[in-house]
Amino acid sequence: MADAANEFTQQSAREVERWAGSASPALARELFAVLAILDENGALRRALADPSYEGPRREQVVRRIFADKVSPDAVEIVAHLAGRRWSDDREFADALEHAGVSLTAASAENRAGLQGLEQVVDQLIAFKGVLDGSHELQRALSDQRAGVEAKTRLAHRLTPGASDEALLLVEQAVLSPRGALVGRLVERFAEEVAARRQRWIAHVTTSRPLTEDQRGRLQQQLNTLYGKDLKLTVDVDPALLGGLKVQVGEEVIDGSVAARLDELRQRIGA
Numbered sequence: 001m002a003d004a005a006n007e008f009t010q011q012s013a014r015e016v017e018r019w020a021g022s023a024s025p026a027l028a029r030e031l032f033a034v035l036a037i038l039d040e041n042g043a044l045r046r047a048l049a050d051p052s053y054e055g056p057r058r059e060q061v062v063r064r065i066f067a068d069k070v071s072p073d074a075v076e077i078v079a080h081l082a083g084r085r086w087s088d089d090r091e092f093a094d095a096l097e098h099a100g101v102s103l104t105a106a107s108a109e110n111r112a113g114l115q116g117l118e119q120v121v122d123q124l125i126a127f128k129g130v131l132d133g134s135h136e137l138q139r140a141l142s143d144q145r146a147g148v149e150a151k152t153r154l155a156h157r158l159t160p161g162a163s164d165e166a167l168l169l170v171e172q173a174v175l176s177p178r179g180a181l182v183g184r185l186v187e188r189f190a191e192e193v194a195a196r197r198q199r200w201i202a203h204v205t206t207s208r209p210l211t212e213d214q215r216g217r218l219q220q221q222l223n224t225l226y227g228k229d230l231k232l233t234v235d236v237d238p239a240l241l242g243g244l245k246v247q248v249g250e251e252v253i254d255g256s257v258a259a260r261l262d263e264l265r266q267r268i269g270a
Contacts, residue, residue, distance in 0.1 A: 015084070016077050016099045023106035025164045030074035031100035032172050034066060038093055039178060048082045049092035055083035077103075097178070098192065101169065105193040108165040114200035114231060116163070117193055123159060123166035124190035130158050131183040141174050141182050148175060169193075199249035202230040207240040210268075217268040222246065 019027070038045040044065075048058050059079040066075050077099060086092040108116035131138055137158070141151060155174045159167060173185040180188075202222050210218065219232050226248060246253040 015081060015095065016102055019073055019077060019103065020106035021110070022073065023103040023110060025104060025107055025168045027071065027073055028100045028104040028107065028165075029168060030070040031077060031096060031103065032168075032176065034070060034074065034078050035093060035096045035100065036176055038096070039176065042089070045093055046089045049086045049089040051085055055085070058082040093178075100172070101189050101192045102196070104165045104168055105196040108163065108193070109196065109200075111163075111165075113228065114197065116165075117197040117200065119163055120166045120169070121190050121194050121197065123162045124169060124186050124193070127155075127159050127162075127166075127170055128183045128186045128190070131186075138181075138183065142177070151175060200228065200231055201248070202226075202232050203247045204232060204234045205237050205240055205245040206234065207236070207238055207243040209236050210234060214268045221268065222248070 038048070047053070048061060050058070059082055062079040062082045063075055066078060070078075078096065081092065081095050081099065084092075084095075086095070105117060105120065108120045110116075112119065131141070137154075140146065140154060151174050152171060155170050156167065159170055162170070169189045170186060173180075173182050173189060177185050204218065215232065215234065219230070222230050222232070230248065
């Protein structure tokens with residue numbers, strides 16, 4: 001079940017990757033605002049996920065309803081997701097939530113690369129740690145009688161110095177937990193941001209240890225190949241066929257692309 005949920009999360013994140021370059025907390029906040037409307041309006045949510053209506057028709061409904069409520073980019077993202085086929089309306093709403101988290105992470109990445117992503121993860125985990133240590137705070141943030149402003153002020157007091165992206169995700173978890181415990185939802189958000197962080201980490205496996213010079217040349221070649229300053233981790237596996245395996249995010253460079261591996265080995269002298 002956990003693997004299926006993780007696969008669904010990754011698939012939903014990929015759906016909105018085309019907007020990642022212009023991602024911002026403001027755009028993600030608009031997606032969360034649309035999600036709140038759908039959570040409150042079951043009839044609309046079910047209509048936008050109804051497989052008996054063709055995808056383009058559902059997209060038109062989204063554009064007609066939300067065109068004057070959120071930005072054009074937000075409208076297109078929601079329309080794009082509505083045009084897909086979903087098993088039920090809850091799955092569609094969950095995909096919209098995942099899209100908001102993904103674009104929040106992309107905003108941190110655009111702002112400060114790997115450091116921005118790690119900052120958000122650390123701040124979310126710190127917030128969860130504070131909650132875990134206080135049943136009183138957990139009750140205060142889950143109290144349905146408490147107003148939005150009171151919960152928001154408390155959430156901000158518990159996240160001093162947090163980035164805009166971390167604050168947005170904390171607010172989303174506090175104000176719209178959607179049936180989940182606030183701490184558990186914040187932890188899941190942190191896991192989703194951390195998954196994006198993997199695209200900045202090159203996990204290298206070699207058949208024999210690399211010298212410092214070889215490691216430096218490999219770092220340089222991978223940075224050039226991926227167009228960013230990757231963080232390198234190196235493991236040694238004597239049984240590895242081919243001598244070198246590299247994984248960056250979901251992409252694996254191994255025997256299936258031997259030419260690229262041969263080129264890397266030649267350049268670093270491994």
